[in-house]
Amino acid sequence: MLSFCRDSAWKYLQSTHLGGDRTYSHYTSRDFSSQFGLEDFLCTDDIPGTDEDTDSAVLFGTLRGNVVGLRYYTGVVNNNEMVALQREPNNLYDKNAVKVNNVNGNQVGHIKKELAAPLAYIMDNKLAIVEGVVPYGAKNAFTMPVQMSFWGKEENKQTVLDKLKMHGFKLAPPSKSSEFGFGSSWVSGRAGPSYSAPGHAAVQMTTEQLKSEFDKLFEDLKEDDKTHEMEGAEAVGTPLLPHQKQALAWMVSRENSKELPLFWEEKNSFYYNTLTNFAEKERPETVLGGILADDMGLGKTLATIALILTNFHDGKPLPVEKIKSDQLHKVAWLSGKKTIFSFSLLFFSLSPEETSCNVEPNISNVKKKSETIQSQYSSSRPKSKKLEDAVHSWFLHPSDWSTGSVQSVKKNDSEEGPRTTLIICPLSVLSNWIDQFEQHIRPDVHLNIYVYYGPDRSKDPAFLSKQDIILTTYNILASDYGSRGDSVLHRLKWLRVVLDEGHTIRNPNAQQTKAALNLEAQRRWILTGTPIQNSLKDLWSLLSFLKLKPFTDREWWHRTIQRPVMLGEQGALRRLQALIKNITLRRTKTSKIKGKPVLELPERKIFIQHVTLTEEERKIYQSVKNEGKAAISRYFNEGTVLAHYADVLGVVLRLRQLCCHPHLCTNTSSSSCQIGDTPEELREKLVNKMKLILSSGSDEECAICLDSLNLPVITHCAHVFCKPCICEVIQSEQPNAKCPLCRNELRVEHLVECPPEESDSSIEKKGDREWISSSKINALMHALIDLRKQNPAVKCLIVSQFTTFLSLIETPLKESGFVFTRLNGSMAQKKRVQAIQSFQDSQTGSPTIMLLSLKAGGVGLNLTAASRVFLMDPAWNPAAEDQCFDRCHRLGQKQDVVITKFIVKNSVEENMLKIQKKKRELAAGAFAAKKLTVSEVKQTKINEIKSLIDL
DNA sequence: ACCGCCGGGTGCC
DNA sequence: ACCGCCGGGTGCC
Incomplete structure (x- = not known):
């Protein structure tokens, strides 16, 4: 009921999407591969016709036609106004009907049936996108001319021309200005006599x-x-x-x-859109x-x-109305049983229904809930007066609410609408908003804030x-x-x-x-x-x-x-x-304001701390490296490096893990899938590959939706997507669905899901193993203890891409008496909030260290309490590191920020630094840098692999 | 639509 | 006249 009418927009949308799944994946695959820092490695060039239809479209030519039936419709147009042509396959009189709509979506008429016949064929088969402009005769009573432009893929051009010819129509070849409606020359008549070469206008x-x-x-x-x-x-x-x-x-x-x-002008009590030449009496909404x-x-x-x-x-x-504190009843409201975030700061009035259905009139219940809240909030933030008060007010008997001792807020009674x-x-910044409300809204202000989240969120419109x-x-x-x-x-x-x-x-x-x-x-x-x-x-x-x-409609x-x-x-x-x-x-x-930088952030210094492996560690590293090198050399000789991408990545990953700690390397040798594999073996290998990719520290993004993976599944060709996303692709490409990344065949029944998190048990398994230190941990602990001697209050972030590594670091932290907290990407929202709040707390006794997984949190995360960062292992993507540093080096940071990167000498980590450096230069350098050819890009990737493992 | 087209009325000059 | 011509009815797809 709310969706506004824009049939043509959705039609258009569908037409570019259908058969566009593959096209779409091209441009996403770049993002996907960039997560590995190996852009275009995944052979995007193998995908034909890669960009969205509408982008690779060329102008086939133009044709003058007629719009008929103007009598019967209310839509009006101006001379030179753009019109939309829309198929109407369910028309009672003609299956080939093509509607003509003005910019507002109001029907103006139909395309004359003789022309509609070939148009319908062209449009239905998506051979071309047909666009119209009414050059003159806009005020005609019965028919008006329409200048049509045909846009499509080069390979469809001949089919389109033939089809039109069959019906006795001939496209005028495109001329430079014929396709645009901006005061161009053809408006006054036919497209000029020019017969310049067809194709791109520019x-x-x-x-x-x-x-x-x-x-x-x-x-x-x-x-x-x-x-x-x-x-x-x-x-x-x-x-x-x-x-x-x-x-x-x-x-x-x-x-x-x-x-x-x-782009709107008022002219003779009409409002004109200068882009489309559309005009209407009604003022366009500001x-x-x-x-x-x-x-x-x-x-x-x-x-x-x-x-x-x-x-x-x-x-x-909003008026600030001073209220005496004895009149002030602060009420926090808990919606249902589990939701902690459903609270309202200070006042709001409950509707009777809310009172009866969401709040059980049982004091012990209420107490229990409030204690839960209290333990989760108040203990970690004793200074948060507002929330504490809110929690205390829980002890009001719910019956108080109906006796009127809780006043309903009277505010803006005159307010209408x-x-x-x-x-x-995004969920990751939800708590940030709550924090900021608390921080920035004066405590004596009446404001009803409701967090619409959690299974028991109120859906009462009156309340909301x-x-x-x-x-x-x-x-x-x-x-x-x-x-x-x-x-x-x-x-x-x-x-x-x-x-x-x-x-x-x-x-x-x-x-x-x-x-x-x-x-x-x-x-x-x-x-x-x-x-x-x-x-x-x-x-x-x-x-x-x-x-x-008119941009709400994608066509315009x-x-x-x-x-x-x-x-x-x-x-x-x-x-x-x-x-x-x-x-x-x-x-x-x-940016600067009056010559001064918008933000004057404290300095940020990055140091690289080299670490030398012990002999023991070096032995393990070398043996794994030699083994991996042999395998990768074999791929090179066979010319199958690109096909074994996940395996190559796996070798590199294991080396990176060994630089951190020998226990990280869980010997999940992901040998490549062989034809002789039993389904179980294949499945296990795929699951291992998926875990590898998920844990490799690269962006866990789905190449289809561009968002973080939701229900990750792995295809037989070893690419990971969200299950819903890839299922949709398979559905729409039936019966011959292909992997968006490599064009291998896909089947729903071949998708392998990630088994439920066993990280807990695997950590416990690790716990069974006797804890040992590593060179990197030693280096870290040395630095931390040193730092504590200088200033016991200074707060640090310890960042790694490997959460198991962070777990291993916990042991010596405890032994040395550090108070620390932890933030993983996978933590439940309430735990995250708790972790962040306790870390940001400045009181003595609060944690001075946060163990942070590189990708945890996302953009909004504010960890300005920290002024030191220890980056335990380098990331593929330097931008990911920068983003992580920005979590403490941002507005609110008062101290200089010192970042220490631990890099193992003579290891894959040093090679990664080199690649990072190249990437930074590339990103900073002039965009004029010439576009690499496909083979150059491939060579670059191969070189990167080679340099990573010293081949 | 000041058209085209349809189909009924009509029919020497 | 199984035509031409006239003039009224009519009109998107």
Whole structure:
């Protein structure tokens, strides 16, 4: 019921997706392989027709046709307006019917049936995408002309031409300006007499060129009117830094803006869209929001909190109403039995239903629950007054609530419309938001915050709509939305929706994207540190979320911006830049305000501490290395290195593990799968390979959804995906599904799942083994003890990609009397929060060390209590290391940060450093670096392997 | 639609 | 006239 009408958009979407599974995988496979730092290693060049259909499309030519039946429809167009052609296969009168819609999606008419016949064939078989522009005659009563452009893959061109010829039509060959609607020459008549060579209208830019152009897009965003500053409302408990005041001023002005959106003009009481030439009487909705694309650590969360409080209602701030403490009953509310995060800070009024169904009127029960909360929060954060009070208030008998001793909040009684801000974030930053609310909202402010998370979350619309802020995750949003597309979150209208880490919705086919796009809100914000992560394509869902007309429909985005930019069309990039500038605020860590850096972070120094293995360790290392080297040499001789990628990776992994500790190397020799293997043997080998990949410290990302692996499964060709993702691919490519990464045959029944975590038992197994130290552990302990002598209060992060290594480190830490905590990627949310909070606590007796797995947490993680980092083993990807360092070297860090990398001499680790160095240079260097050919790329990868194991 | 097309009415000059 | 011509009815797919 909420989904707005955009049939043509979805049609379009499907048409580019179907048969596009393979095409899609190309561009994702780069990400996938980059997780190993061996880009393009996985032979993406073997995949034919790799880019999205729409990207590799060329213009076949143009054709003038007629739109008929105008009498019967309400949709109107202007001269030179773009129109959408949409198949209507269920038309009662003609199976070949092709509808013509205006930019708004209103039907204008039909394509005349003689032309509709070949068009239907072309469109149904996806031989070409057909786009229309009405050159003149827009005001005709019965029929009007339409200039059609046919875009498709080169190999389909002849089929299209033949089909049209069969029906007596002939395409005019493309001429330079014929395909765009921007005041071009053909408008006045037929495409010019030019018979220039068909094909690309312009030379396509290389990825590097485009990327550097994208970077430029953001370069000048800081100037113009975005330097205005605004103080936060009284309710904001934290003083804002200058750049945060700018963000606030900009966000408030965006929310209260009355300006027409970009590319719209008012003309004779009509509103014209200058890109599509669409016009309508109704004023296009002003986009009350935008993209806050500041670098990580500049305080996007704080800016958003400040916005919520400062532009609370009617352009006015949330009033701070001083209340006497004896009148103040602080109530925490626990929804159901297990959810800990379902609490409300201070006040809110419960609806009778909520009271009766979620809170059992049983004092001992309530006490028990509150004690659980208390042990989980209060003990770790005794200074958190607010929460402590909240917990104490639990001891109020629930009957008090109905006798009225808990006042319901009276706030903004005059308020009309929705009052609630819905914030959606990845689970990993949920707790960060809760922390920041506590930190930045003045304690005497009435604000209802509800964390919509956990199995017992309230789905009562009356209750939810009474909240000021609701916090939830993309996963909850998507799973609530489900297949039926309705959920309480989608039934309610929100004052404001904020998407944190907004690039999460870059994939238009992902469920969470669809769920986010269908939320109804007055004001819409996207917070992200990486606005264009992979390509221009990623921008569409963001713009669609912002409801920026006409880009909510992908066809118009594609025709007016994406394709013109990709084809390097004159002015297209400027158009894109204007667009981004209009809705985005971006500052980087190096941005300056009035000559001063936006953030003055303490220094960050990186030291490399070389470690020499003991003779014993070196012996083991050498034997494993020789063995692996022999195997890899064999692959080289056979020319099968690339086919044995997982095995090569395995050899390298074992060597890396041996550099850390001999016990890490669990002899799961993943010998390659042989034909003679029994199903059990094969299965076991695949499971081992999968574990290898999952534990190798590389990004655990699925190449299909680009997100972290959800129910990882391994294919017979040894590639790992989310089970739902790969099943969908198999489904849609039936009966001959192929692996998106290597094009080997795929079958659902061949997918092997990861057996349930046995890490606990394996750790215990390790525990049975007698603990021994290692050279690296010795080096670490030496450094830690030294450091403690100098300053016992200093806090350290100990980072490794191997969680078992972190477990091994626990033993000497305990022996030497260090208080430590631990954070793994796999930890339950509540445990994580606990670990982070106790570590960030500055009290004496709090942990001074955190054992951190390299990938744990994600972007939002704030560990500024630490000023020392010990990186136990180098990562493939230097960016992953940097991101990890940024968790303590960020806003809030007061001390210089010293990072120590332990590197074993004469080992694979040193070689990894060399590769890292190359990568850094490549990343920093000019994008002008020429694109490597396929064979050059392969050679590079082979060289990397060789240098890794000294071949 | 100030068209095309259809089909009924009509029929020397 | 098994035609031509006239003029009314009619009109997307």
